Amino acid sequence: MTVPVDGHLPLEVQALPFEISTYAQPENSIGYQLRMAFRGFSTMLERKTSTHGVSSGQWRFLRQLWIEDGPTQRELSVRVGMREPTTVVAVNSLVKSGLAVREPSVEDRRKVHIRLTPLGRSLQATLLPMVADVNDRATKGLTKAEVATLLRLLRHINSNMAHERDQIGGDPVP
Amino acid sequence: MTVPVDGHLPLEVQALPFEISTYAQPENSIGYQLRMAFRGFSTMLERKTSTHGVSSGQWRFLRQLWIEDGPTQRELSVRVGMREPTTVVAVNSLVKSGLAVREPSVEDRRKVHIRLTPLGRSLQATLLPMVADVNDRATKGLTKAEVATLLRLLRHINSNMAHERDQIGGDPVP
């Protein structure tokens, strides 16, 4: 499409060791490929669910509530894999849209349970097939075995990363 | 850790066809796994680069500029895979940090070229090893072949998604 403006080539990159120069190219960077894939998923799904008034931010929480209705906000955060302030705004949004309600706990007045409204629950039948469709389109041309492999590799990476996070290790800045 | 608050089980989910109910579980959702993996990558990398004053938002653009210095802002957007308003704020941030400069084109007064400063260029030697490290930690326990497979599968998905986007297809809302 376009060529480098001044013909400048990445000479410095080639002077670096292979293991490092590899990641200089976005094409070879797992992070880059993950970002593009995730964004593609997210926007494609949102394009569909938005016709029912559900944003991608709401979607993740909605799906968890379909699996387990009535968790506390903290439990919901953990399940969905988001921080709590994020959950606060997501739940605000769900409540505003009439998809869920906040229900103060009776035995512990700090806690708040999140419950789907009938409307929120009813969307499951409409919205779940949309993810199935997005998954199908995204993985078109891949075998079931390949998709399974992809999931396995991603879970492995996520597990590695969870461990890294736990041991706050690496470079402690004193 | 905790059990469903009221013992409610996802009965509706089980009533759905297998292909759909599969995606009801985040564990089986490619989108969910992609999100977690991408976020893990992004935060782990940012934790490192931030010690040199480089945020994850800047990082993506910086890497591209190391490969090709002096592109127009639009070219940069395409290469990095971001929309142009995003590029505007990212470049603003790079300029503010003294890592790049805006250089108006002489032959076309609409265009602006983005060029690294010596400081921005010098960071390559420091920052590139950090991605290598993050990639290593993330893929620990995977063989080289598996990592290659992961990249191949992700590229395949991204290619599928690019096609979907092109043909604006699906459900045109008139």
Next chain:
DNA sequence: GGCTTTTAATTAGAGTTCTAACCATTAAAT
């Protein structure tokens, strides 16, 4: 019982990214 610590939720403030609308400039068309 009263003090401290922990837990749950929220608020405040910021960063990244998007879409839509808008200018300025160039290219194309009549």
Next chain:
DNA sequence: ATTTAATGGTTAGAACTCTAATTAAAAGCC
């Protein structure tokens, strides 16, 4: 040549997400 189209960049406004600090309630401790 003057009008119309496309192109490049920007601004406006919003959504999603995060970290850090705050408030309220419960649990633990002497």
